[in-house]
Amino acid sequence: MAPNIGLPGEWKMQQPHNCILQRLPSADRQQLLARCEQMTLPQAARLDGPGQGGHQVYFPLSGLVVLQSGSGGHAVSAGMFGNEGMLGAGLALGLARSPLQATVLEAGQAMRLGCLGFWHALRHSRPLTRLSQHYLYSTYEQLALSAACAHCHDITPRLACWLLMADDRLQLAAMHFTQQEMADILGVRRVGITRAAGWLQDQGLIGYHRGVISILDRPGLQQAACSCYVLFARNHAPLICHI
The missing domain is CATH 1.10.10.10 (Winged helix-like DNA-binding domain superfamily/Winged helix DNA-binding domain)
Structure with a gap:
């Protein structure tokens, strides 16, 4: 169950962590982390692109990743995420290709694992599947809000x-x-x-x-x-x- 929290600006992060990983039961989290490696997210690094099959799944511990839609020099912000999110949640629905471009805007750290390792973890962890699907729905909601904001404001x-x-x-x-x-x-x-x-x-x-x-x-x-x-x-x- 989600904690009762106030508006943004009241949140204080105590140590580097990823909220999706942190919400997993301890045994599921440890099994997933055993397949991960911690790595740096360099500023301006492109993690995924439209139509590409993502080969890696990322759980940021810090930093900021922006999602953009469009092509040909006319991409526009479709969302963003930090340590509350992940890149590759579509795999929980069997979707390996991304319609969005993911770029690191503020450098940070992340836990990373390959798609095969993530698929294996999904098969053995209902909580991970549920959290990934929940986050994917939240991402779609953010995309819809971003489109309306860009058009109206x-x-x-x-x-x-x-x-x-x-x-x-x-x-x-x-x-x-x-x-x-x-x-x-x-x-x-x-x-x-x-x-x-x-x-x-x-x-x-x-x-x-x-x-x-x-x-x-x-x-x-x-x-x-x-x-x-x-x-x-x-x-x-x-x-x-x-x-």
Whole structure:
């Protein structure tokens, strides 16, 4: 049963862990971890791409991975995940190919195992299958929200929303995103990000200098964000675990 937790910004991660792995019964978790290796997620590394058959499954312990849809230089953010999620959950439904591009935006650590090892673990662990399917449904919900947000809302509230979502997952004093990266993720021109970030900074909501972003006034940033943030937060909250 999911813990009773508040809105993002109240969560405090105590040590590197992955929430999906942490929710598994101890015996199931130990059997799965025995097949995994811990590795670094380098910034800008592409973990999966549209139409590709994923050969690896990733459970991030830290960092941030963004999911984008589209091609030909016109990809747009379709979601993100940190240590609350995983890459490769579609295997729980027998889906080896991904329709999305997964790229590491903020470097971190992850547990990784091959698809065959994950399939074996799924066959022997009902809780892992259930958690993977639950996370996959949450991902689809995030995709739908992202599509509606991109269609309905202006750049500034979308940027505020996106920064809050990233902060919820990273829980860092400062985040490292260039204007071009944010423009690519939100599917807008860089000049739009320059104006939006400048306005948020002028309002004292964020600090931004040479790709380093800090949130100075979180309640104010939540007010500046589009209404989608509350929906994203409700989607994200049940995935978070406390240890």
